[in-house]
Amino acid sequence: MTSSLSQQIQDRLEEFLVSKSLRRTRQRDVIVEAAFSTTDHFTADELWEKARKIDATASRATLYRTLGLLVESGLLKEIDLGRDQTYYDPNFVDHPHHNHLICTDCQKVVEFEDTHMSLLEDCITRRLGFRPETSSVRIEASCDEFRRMGDCQRRKK
Amino acid sequence: MTSSLSQQIQDRLEEFLVSKSLRRTRQRDVIVEAAFSTTDHFTADELWEKARKIDATASRATLYRTLGLLVESGLLKEIDLGRDQTYYDPNFVDHPHHNHLICTDCQKVVEFEDTHMSLLEDCITRRLGFRPETSSVRIEASCDEFRRMGDCQRRKK
């Protein structure tokens, strides 16, 4: 594990590996470092490229196997950005309840949290006779600024 | 077109075909009939099986091509039920703003609409500087009844 990873991620990963009698390997360390080096969402293939730049020893097979472990441990979440590939989101450890707004002009993704939304989901779910577990909200929206200026305010996010 | 299809779907399909200079064929008719014969969600493969039972002339290639047309025309929507396949939802023509709750016990899908949720999404989106276009909400929740009785209230929905 490199020092650039937050303590929280290191701790949760360590706990998960121990609880499952799994081992720390060079390849897993590299993949985890690549996954959490930024807050950007990524596809499996993008993560592979990122990991290769750090250290080219991990194969695609290992990448997919490690992605599975990270999702299972709750460190990473699969998200649907409305594109044709599965994306992974490394930000749920820090912000467990966030949702996604996707700019239909420049495709940038804005994460947001909203207490009212969480409460409302909770009400709706209970009213239907269920106990809430998880939820995901995706909003697609256009940016006025993009149309006016040919660029989107959030583009450099 | 068979008489079991709602007039609204027939009309919208006809309009779409004409506007794009597309033709009505036996295969498309069968696939459309299968897709809208119930309000159930389906995968491409499930739809293929359904269509085959009506009339086995359509190939998988035609099925996928027709699915593309139906999505493009807005008659069908791709939805993410959190499973590993793409599902299609034939209910958006009648209920354009509905969302999905998925029972984590029996996997059944409950559709719901909520005005407050729509309003709230609108507020959040505008507050972030965007103009809302579409949104999708997926709630995963467990059913107390299922745990108590080994069955889920909504199971026969």
Added chain:
DNA sequence: GTTTCTGCAAAGGTTTTGCAACAAA
């Protein structure tokens, strides 16, 4: 007749898997 559509079979892209060698604990 002209244009669109179809089935077939092959190709594409992504993800998974069996296995023998390898590495962590």
Added chain:
DNA sequence: TTTGTTGCAAAACCTTTGCAGAAAC
């Protein structure tokens, strides 16, 4: 040592596509 892990290459999936014959209009 023991048990878990890896890379490789093949397989498994799902979806798309080129093409020549067939069907719609």
